[in-house]
Amino acid sequence: MREAIRRLPTVVPAPPDRPELAGPDHPMRKVTRQVAFEPDGWTRERARKVGELFDTMAPQWSERATEERRSVLRDALARGEVRDGTPPRGGVCVEIGSGTGSSTPDLAATWPRVVALDLSREMLRHAPEEPGLRVQADAARLPLSDGGADALVLVNALLFPQEMDRALAPAGVLVWVNSLGDRTPIHLSPEDVAKALPGAWTGVAAEAAWGIWCTLRRADG
Ligand SMILES: C[S@@+](CC[C@H](N)C(=O)[O-])C[C@H]1O[C@@H](n2cnc3c(N)ncnc32)[C@H](O)[C@@H]1O
Numbered sequence: 456m457r458e459a460i461r462r463l464p465t466v467v468p469a470p471p472d473r474p475e476l477a478g479p480d481h482p483m484r485k486v487t488r489q490v491a492f493e494p495d496g497w498t499r500e501r502a503r504k505v506g507e508l509f510d511t512m513a514p515q516w517s518e519r520a521t522e523e524r525r526s527v528l529r530d531a532l533a534r535g536e537v538r539d540g541t542p543p544r545g546g547v548c549v550e551i552g553s554g555t556g557s558s559t560p561d562l563a564a565t566w567p568r569v570v571a572l573d574l575s576r577e578m579l580r581h582a583p584e585e586p587g588l589r590v591q592a593d594a595a596r597l598p599l600s601d602g603g604a605d606a607l608v609l610v611n612a613l614l615f616p617q618e619m620d621r622a623l624a625p626a627g628v629l630v631w632v633n634s635l636g637d638r639t640p641i642h643l644s645p646e647d648v649a650k651a652l653p654g655a656w657t658g659v660a661a662e663a664a665w666g667i668w669c670t671l672r673r674a675d676g
Pocket residue numbers: 505506509510551552553554555556557558572573574575578592593594595609610611612613641
């Protein structure tokens with residue numbers, strides 16, 4: 456078997472009335488799959504359009520940062536064995552597509568150093584200055600050396616499989632969160648995340664509140 460993901464029981468129950476934000480036909484769902492599974496899925500033109508789209512949403516983006524949504528990442532950090540193999544000091548967590556920064560405090564409570572990256576200048580402008588170092592960058596071309604990240608965290612963010620593989624340290628962990636499960640516009644199942652990444656990956660996954668998460672490591676890491 457190429458990938459093995461262990462399902463944990465749900466400990467954060469789903470509240471009623473999950474927002475039905477996006478289904479399989481949502482345009483961002485198609486972009487997500489193309490970026491993950493097609494070598495030419497991310498073009499300069501697409502980067503420009505996606506950056507502009509999120510620029511326009513930045514002023515209101517923080518309104519989405521509810522406790523229900525944040526509880527999905529918190530469950531992943533609590534039960535996803537994310538610090539196993541990370542050096543006790545100097546562990547670098549890179550947050551991909553950090554938006555207006557609602558996840559960054561939870562990441563800064565877990566890793567000593569957090570770099571929060573986003574394509575959209577406006578998202579970064581609406582994020583607090585701390586915690587974390589905020590950097591404008593395209594996750595398709597990370598400003599990181601090979602293996603420079605001990606953890607890569609993607610909360611509702613596009614997966615660039617080759618670049619994630621290049622930037623993640625051999626024993627590093629990739630954390631994938633979809634706050635609204637399969638109603639998240641940028642959605643992939645944990646199995647699809649593992650399938651899209653080069654090589655073999657193992658990890659754990661769970662449902663939490665309205666969302667899903669998984670944490671993955673290289674099977675031979
Ligand atoms: C759906 S939002 C999620 C934001 C945040 N993680 C959250 O959950 O609130 C996706 C974010 O990814 C950013 N993004 C999109 N494409 C990106 C890319 N190629 N590189 C870096 N960030 C990107 C967008 O600007 C946006 O802020």
